Amino acid sequence: MINYDWYVIKEMRGYMKLVRPSLELKNEHENYVKEWGPSRMVPSSFSLEGFDTYEEYLDALALRQSGHGKWLPNSSYFLMNDQQQVVAMVDIRHELNDFLYNEGGHIGYSVRPSERRKGYATRILGEALKKCKKLNITRVLVTCDGDNIGSAKTIVKNGGVEDESFQNENGELIRRFWIEND
Numbered sequence: 673m674i675n676y677d678w679y680v681i682k683e684m685r686g687y688m689k690l691v692r693p694s695l696e697l698k699n700e701h702e703n704y705v706k707e708w709g710p711s712r713m714v715p716s717s718f719s720l721e722g723f724d725t726y727e728e729y730l731d732a733l734a735l736r737q738s739g740h741g742k743w744l745p746n747s748s749y750f751l752m753n754d755q756q757q758v759v760a761m762v763d764i765r766h767e768l769n770d771f772l773y774n775e776g777g778h779i780g781y782s783v784r785p786s787e788r789r790k791g792y793a794t795r796i797l798g799e800a801l802k803k804c805k806k807l808n809i810t811r812v813l814v815t816c817d818g819d820n821i822g823s824a825k826t827i828v829k830n831g832g833v834e835d836e837s838f839q840n841e842n843g844e845l846i847r848r849f850w851i852e853n854d
């Protein structure tokens with residue numbers, strides 16, 4: 673059985689739910705990564721690179737999620753459809769450090785390439801904001817690359833108000849938005 677740390681998301685096409693990564697979802701996770709291709713995984717907490725087995729990945733994830741080493745406490749969820757397919761992923765960081773304040777934000781997400789432009793990013797960010805509320809994160813920072821129009825629209829549709837941008841050491845522009853979440 674799937675780990676029941678999820679809740680059903682109504683109103684979307686079919687029956688959808690947020691589910692934490694678990695051994696039962698190994699194949700689905702790997703399918704998503706395969707479809708994603710060779711570019712850097714977003715959010716990085718879902719990257720399977722450097723792990724010999726899925727069990728190893730899950731162990732490392734559990735450690736990181738509790739706040740370990742460079743990782744601050746965070747929670748990762750798949751958005752699953754009624755065919756038990758992962759359509760999107762989201763990572764919620766419970767606190768901000770300098771890097772997250774400037775570049776990463778509280779919430780990072782991605783949508784499976786074949787499922788884009790169907791409203792899933794807008795919805796998974798909305799659901800992540802509800803999780804943030806439960807964590808008492810009342811002012812949520814969400815960021816995106818300067819040229820990521822889809823993500824910027826997703827954030828604005830969820831109430832994002834743009835703050836000053838940040839230019840990182842590689843010269844990349846990061847757009848930063850705050851969402852009031854109380």
Ligand SMILES: CC(C)(COP(=O)(O)OP(=O)(O)OC[C@H]1O[C@@H](n2cnc3c(N)ncnc32)[C@H](O)[C@@H]1OP(=O)(O)O)[C@@H](O)C(=O)NCCC(=O)NCCS
Pocket residue numbers: 714780781782783784787788789790791792793794795815816817820821822823825826
């Ligand atoms: C950015 C991303 C999350 C958008 O996901 P999505 O499910 O396609 O987004 P939605 O369907 O919810 O669309 C939200 C809005 O953005 C628009 N949009 C989505 N992708 C777009 C694109 N490539 N160019 C222009 N607009 C785009 C949609 O039309 C919609 O606006 P509308 O309601 O005015 O029509 C997805 O492309 C992705 O996973 N990209 C790679 C990872 C990434 O960039 N993550 C975000 C990190 S900040």
